[in-house]
Amino acid sequence: MKAKDLLGRRGELLAADFLEDRGIKVIDRNWRCPTGEIDLVAIDGETLVIAEVKTRRSLRYGHPFESITAAKLVRLQTLAVLWSRHHAVFLPHTRIDALGVLDDGGPDPVVEYLQGVG
Incomplete structure (x- = not known):
């Protein structure tokens, strides 16, 4: 696995733990379909x-949240509907959240969290 992929996986693990620590139960990870992930x-x-996780080693190329575009949010809304249908999970509300992870490989990565971004 490439270093970039390892960084992304670590970021997703940190983000999942972050959500769980706040009482938000993670029920699926890296779900894919022809429309996206x-x-x-x-x-x-x-x-x-539906949580989008962006992980960076530093802010050198911008903040992780900067890579979440309007087009990405529209795709995530579509994916939310597709995931719900595929898994027959229908809840009264749906929310798109974003987690930005800064992880330079040190002992204290930083996780930032935005609720309801799209």
């Missing part, structure tokens, strides 16, 4: 949470 699917009360 969802990094994390979680449940927060009566809300289905």
Whole structure:
């Protein structure tokens, strides 16, 4: 596995732990279909949470959140519907969240969290 892929996987693990620590139950990871991929699917009360995780080693090429475009948010909304249908999970609310992970390989990576970005 490439270093970039390892960094991304570590970021997703850190993000999943971050959500779980806040009482948000992660129920699926890296779900793929022809339309795209969802990094994390979680449940927060009566809300289905679709979480986009972006991991960077530094801010040298911008903040992780900067790579979440309007087009990506539209795709995530579509993917949320597809995931719900595929898994027959229908909750009253759906939310798109973003987690930015800064991980330079040191002992203290930073996880930033934005609820309801799209």
